[in-house]
Amino acid sequence: MKSRSMRFVQGAAVASTLAASIFTFVGGSAVANAASKKYTVAYVVGAASDPFFLSMRVGATAEANKLGISLVWQGNPSVYSAATQIPIVQNLLATKPNALVLAPTDTKALQPLVAQYVAKKIPVFNVDSGDANQANITSWVTGNNVQGGQAAADALASAMGYAKNCSASNKCVVAIGVSSITTSTDAARLKGFAQELKAKYPNIKALNPIVSNSQPTVASSGFKQALAANKVSGIFAIDGTDLEGASQAIVASGAAGKNIKVVGYDAYATTIASMKAGKISAIISQQPALEGKDIIDAVYAKLTGKGGIKHLNTLANIVLTPANCAKLCSTYVYKTA
């Protein structure tokens, strides 16, 4: 039998070798090309594995390479929360980047850290989501989520044939799927959608949102419940994972699902395929790659003093439909590599 201390020494050796090799494996690629570039910019996103941010990375990286900027790309792999984002931003401060690009996961929680950056004369930029107080922010590039929600309502009402099919005595019922009500982008889209229904489509009744926690299977199960319980004629899915779940619920409902119209966010390769197959009526596409490119341009302008900087740069959402897909889909699909 091995002695206790022997076991401990062995265990410690295995553990430290393992830890060292993990760091080499994960860290190696990020560190490699940092040396030669003129500027180093820290770029912290909400959830690094979200195709939206992956696509943003494609746009930002291409622009940064062109301008001789080295990007330090960070973000919790999958959890979109201030609790996981704050330590990342805090640690990057010690590396003294030339600028920080931040997609804050909370409108207020990141502000004290942003102030610390500004105090050290490191300019801070917002991308996608923004801080509530923009005084310390040099520039903010974002999609217009309220407008996106409104556009979704318009697209859905038109797909459902609102004028013909919905009336005060026979209201049309719409199911809504969200990933999380507390995320600023989801909340804004929901707000825009509700505002538009109230203003233009009083004969549409919206059910309580189904919360999927970004799991397509949970969304699909929830939508199926809504379809079985109510005479649903439309679905609004707030992001790509919910849209995947919605299109699946339609497929699974067979004949009953044929007349249900689905509109939702995010031009993933999978959701575009679903639209081509006739399961989705319209996709609200953001322009993450362009957001990434524009914010890098703003950073470059600030660091070099060349060119003007717009403080708020709002990019339009693109409504993809089967009619314009042949022309637009290949341009706006979120390219993740």
Next chain:
Amino acid sequence: MSSEKEPILELRHISKSYGSVRALSDVSFKAYAGEVIGLVGDNGAGKSSLIKTISGVHSPDEGEIFVDGVQRHWKSPHDSMAAGIETLYQDSGLAPDLTIGANIFLGREVKRRGPLGRLGFLDQRAMERRALVELDKVGITVPPSKRTVSQLSGGQRQAVAIGRAVMWAKHVIILDEPTNHLGARQSQEVLKVIRAAREQGICVLFISHTLPHVLEVTDRIIVLRLGRVVRDSLTTDYTVESLLGTITGLNT
């Protein structure tokens, strides 16, 4: 019963060290069928090392073990069990969430006849029935029910555990502190089962700190001190005082 001359278990010159600590040195004794032997000693005297050697948890550095006249080398506790030696450790006991029958047959389950049995299906009814019969043989009466062992009293539980060992032991059962944590009446139940085991011609090695129990139930007492056998005499040769003195080494 086998001949009085032929020991059922014999240890010759057993020594065992853990690193620099000599746990057993030159331990020899003979044990006969139908005999209850007390194994006593202070903490660290080598009692548990000796039990583990006999039951095959580890092998001795030197010395030989004979069971029923045949020399044995244990590679694992399975080997000693196969040779007819059952050991009841303090912490092993029974599985409280299983029924009495399931405990008695644990590890030796009776399978159903036919193809289902070959797939591992159990004949639960046969096991429950046989368990009651076998326990009755050693004087343990438990109600026939599907109750779990956890619903028995501490004494009943220990009695069932010993009954289980008696049932499966061909030659020797080793009982490590079986009356620990038991009240007076519950201890008597346990001692009763030990006597019943003796009637069946089984050799019982009884390890205990409770000297009155040892003096009450055993035929012979072996005293260990610092890894050596210091005295091996009939129980009638001891008094509580002399036994205590031998254990502590204050009088010999």
Next chain:
Amino acid sequence: MVTSPLRRVLGLFANQQFILLLVLVAVMVYFDVHNGRFFSVAEFQNLVVDLSAAALVAVAELFVIVSGGIDLSVGSTIAVSGVIGAQAIVHLQSHHFGELPSLLVGTIVCTGVGGVVGALNAVLITKANLVPFVATLVTLSAGAGLALFFSQGAQIGYDPVAATWSSTGFWIFTWQALIVLVIVGVLGLVLHFTSYGRYNYAIGSNPFAARAAGINVNRHVASVYVMSGMLAGLTGMFFYIRIGGGAPQTGIGTELEAIAAVVIGGASLVGGVGLISGTILGVAILTVVTDGLVFINVSTYWNQVVVAGFIAVAAILQTVSPGTRKR
């Protein structure tokens, strides 16, 4: 012994399984009163689909919990096996494999990946002597990370043909549900009527006694975790079929639902106690509540609160019920 009819009826109420059944029926009636479409073939189809998706991991968790352990990694295992299985299917279909053969290969891949995760748990527990909670916490994290790594965050595959199969079958039983029914039935027989099941209870009840009785405890425990992983992997394949692809977020949190179902079903978290019928009732109650709240248009946020209530009530029932052990 003679039991009067009154006593027999009272005895039923003391039986936790019977109480669970009453609760299940009551909850379903409640939903139907609020929305008369609840008792319908369409809704029961939905319930059966969701029930069968949750049942395999719950039963796997029951085996693990009865053996005295816990498996926190099943959720991640669903994700990582679904993603890798989806990649295999995509690869095969790009080489003009038919739908059915590629799904069959995908099923083998998913189950295999799950088995590998389970084997990793088994090694950490039986060789490295980690407590199951820590060992499976390690694989929970690693699995979630690997699922993201292999998928780069996005759903793998787009397979609408497979997705249609998730709702085809016989009356309210989808193909998936029938497969689950067979597996759960077999596992129920194994747990309650074979020596393997008997050893599972013995090890969870008193591992020292089990070892002393000659049971190879480590080998048994290892097999339980491998089985748990394989069932989670198979569930990953079921989820692939449901959404027509493998997504890295799939299954996250499933482990807690499975543990909740096992606890509601009357099993003891310290091991040695638990019935497969209780676990299935536990899964049924959780599924009906989760689905029913959406059905009657209650905000999903209440879901977790209601589930918490059921767990608390079940735990209290367990401490007062006469048939169960108190430690």
